[in-house]
Structures are given as C-alpha cells and as structure tokens.
Amino acid sequence: MALERIARPSLAERTTLRLGGTAEVELVARDERDLDELGDFLMKEPLRPFVIGEGSNLLAPDTHLDVALIRTATPPGPERVEKVGDRLIVRCGGGQRLPGLLGWAQMAGLSGLEGLTGIPGSVGGAVAMNAGSYGTEIGDVVSRVRLWSPGQGLFWLDREQCDFGYRRFTPGIPMAKALIWQVELALTEGQPKQVRKTMQDNYDRKKATQPVTARSAGCIFKNPEGESAGMLLDKAGMKGARLGGMAFSDIHANFLINTGGGTSQDALELIDQGREKVKEQFGIILDMEVIIL
CATH class of the missing domain: 3.30.43.10 (Uridine Diphospho-n-acetylenolpyruvylglucosamine Reductase, domain 2)
Structure with missing residues (x-):
C-alpha cells in the first residue's frame, strides 16, 4: 500500500x-x-x-x-486490548472518528467517554486538544499514546509521560511535533442502557444550548479562568452578531457559524470584533481555542 x-x-x-x-x-x-x-x-x-x-x-x-x-486513515477499530483492574483497555487509531468511538463504547457498555457526546472530529484530534465537555476530558481516560515523527519513527508514551491541560496535550519528552497514530483508553465496564442514557441526556442538553448541527468549529475562544467566554461575548453584545456569511450563534455566543457563503476574512474580522468588545468592557483578552491555519 x-x-x-x-x-x-x-x-x-x-x-x-x-x-x-x-x-x-x-x-x-x-x-x-x-x-x-x-x-x-x-x-x-x-x-x-x-x-x-x-x-x-x-x-x-x-x-x-x-x-x-x-x-x-488507520484500520477499523476500536479493539479491546486487556483488562487492568476494573478498567478495560481499548485501542483505536488516531484517524478513528470520535463519534464512532462513542457509538462503539455505548454498544459495548463502556463508560468514561459520555461527556464527549456531540463533539465531532477524530480521536487523534481530540487527544491533541484534550477535548472535553460536561466535566470530562479525553485525557482523563488516556492510558497510552503512540506517536510518530520523521526522526523517531513510532513509539509509545505512557500516561505518566504525557502532560494534559486545558485544551492541550504535551508529550513529556523533548521532541518536535508528532503525529498521533494510536491511542489506548482505560474505560470502565458498565451497562449499555445506562451508558446510552447518559450519552443521550448529554446530547439533548448540548443540542438545546449549542448549535450542534450548524457549520461551526466548536468554541472559538478558550474560557478564561473563572469565566465563560460565551457569557462574556453575550454580555458584550456579540450573540447573533453577523458579518457577511458569518455569525456568532444566537444559541451560544462562543460558536462562530457559517450561515452560507461565509469567508475566512469575514470570520477573522468578526473574531477580532468579539475579542475587542470583551477587552473593552471587561479588560479580558480572549485566547483562541480554534486553530488558525
């Protein structure tokens, strides 16, 4: 191949x-x-x-x-690897879609990922950003990560060698940027019905408070310590604000959505407006959560 x-x-x-x-x-x-x-x-x-x-x-x-x-585009997964104490170790490729992993965990009755319901993207991307919601971060259940870099090839890092923080993952060794090839997660065996109910409750809650079906990139800004970026943007009058084909969602102000025909220039200008308004009114400078390529 x-x-x-x-x-x-x-x-x-x-x-x-x-x-x-x-x-x-x-x-x-x-x-x-x-x-x-x-x-x-x-x-x-x-x-x-x-x-x-x-x-x-x-x-x-x-x-x-x-x-x-x-x-x-790693081979189909996930797969059960071994039982360690009361946890089941599950391995999947970095290219595995996160919703697909959650669907598999639901069918298998494996708990630990329910808070990630409704988050799009790949497993590798979720680990790289330490994706999370409703009190759950994927870093909480990571057991090992298999990385690849041109200079070092493929190698595993144990959980203790990884540093997870708010929307970040840092390998605890000196190295250039690496590709996340595989991930092992330590999940708890439970009942499929209960896992399914928790996931459904989380999705319903998220659908009521976030534009989950819109063309968006999730939260634009990180939450400042002790604050909600969405609440700050809302109070600054940015909820529903539009520029060209781009808008801050009228459901959740920290979600930028493409309403149709939007451009990156529109998006960047609207982001700058939101950041400036929050800085003017609250003296807080919002940091980007979305990556600008």
Whole structure:
C-alpha cells in the first residue's frame, strides 16, 4: 500500500466551518509502512506539515497555502486490548472518528467517554486538544499514546509521560511535533442502557444550548479562568452578531457559524470584533481555542 497523495486539496471541503482555499498536497497514511514514505516526503519537500484530522477545530484562510496536509486513515477499530483492574483497555487509531468511538463504547457498555457526546472530529484530534465537555476530558481516560515523527519513527508514551491541560496535550519528552497514530483508553465496564442514557441526556442538553448541527468549529475562544467566554461575548453584545456569511450563534455566543457563503476574512474580522468588545468592557483578552491555519 502506497502513501496516497492528493494535489491541491480543498480546505473548505475538509473543515467543518466549510471555509478555506487550497493546500499544496494532502498525504493520507493508511498503514505503518506509509509512514516511512511520509517521512521521506517531509524531509525532501519544503512544505509546512499540518495534521488535519476531521478539520473540526480549524479556521483556514481563503488563499492557497504551501502546506502538506496529513491525514491518517488507520484500520477499523476500536479493539479491546486487556483488562487492568476494573478498567478495560481499548485501542483505536488516531484517524478513528470520535463519534464512532462513542457509538462503539455505548454498544459495548463502556463508560468514561459520555461527556464527549456531540463533539465531532477524530480521536487523534481530540487527544491533541484534550477535548472535553460536561466535566470530562479525553485525557482523563488516556492510558497510552503512540506517536510518530520523521526522526523517531513510532513509539509509545505512557500516561505518566504525557502532560494534559486545558485544551492541550504535551508529550513529556523533548521532541518536535508528532503525529498521533494510536491511542489506548482505560474505560470502565458498565451497562449499555445506562451508558446510552447518559450519552443521550448529554446530547439533548448540548443540542438545546449549542448549535450542534450548524457549520461551526466548536468554541472559538478558550474560557478564561473563572469565566465563560460565551457569557462574556453575550454580555458584550456579540450573540447573533453577523458579518457577511458569518455569525456568532444566537444559541451560544462562543460558536462562530457559517450561515452560507461565509469567508475566512469575514470570520477573522468578526473574531477580532468579539475579542475587542470583551477587552473593552471587561479588560479580558480572549485566547483562541480554534486553530488558525
């Protein structure tokens, strides 16, 4: 199996905001053998590598970028690995879609991921951002992470070697940026009906308070310590604010949505407006949660 190469891929087609121009190339790794070819490519080509995952936390400019998008399409999973105490270790590829993992856990009656219900994206992306909601972060249940980098190849890091924080994951060893190839999670065995009920309750709650079906990238800003970015934006008058085809959601002010025909320029200007309004009224500078490519 050879590394798949897609010339000038559309970023708008690969991001949940449906915004962006094109990248120079997309490289799709499906097998461990593809990683050697990926490493050779990255060593030879003067392109900036970027692991795109499912594009659910990303704002891409409308222009062409000299970027090599990297996407993993690892074999089907998840799979049970072993029992450790009262936990079941589950392994899946970084390219596994997070909703697919949650659906599998629900059917298997495995608990620990219910708070992540309604979050899109890939498992690798969720770990890289330490995705979380309703008191759950994926870092809470990570047992091991298998990383790959051109210089070091594939290697496992135990939980103790990983540093998880608010919307961040940092390998606890000195190294360049790496690709998350596989993840092992320590989940608790429970009852499928109870896991399903908790997930459904969380989804219903999220659907009532967030624009989960809109073209968005999730929360635009991180919550400042002790504050809610959405509440600050709401009080600053940004809830429902529009510019071109972009708007801050009228359901949750910290969600930027593409109402149709939006551009990245519209999005960036609206983000700047929101940040400036919050700074003026509350003296707080909001930090981005969404990655600007």
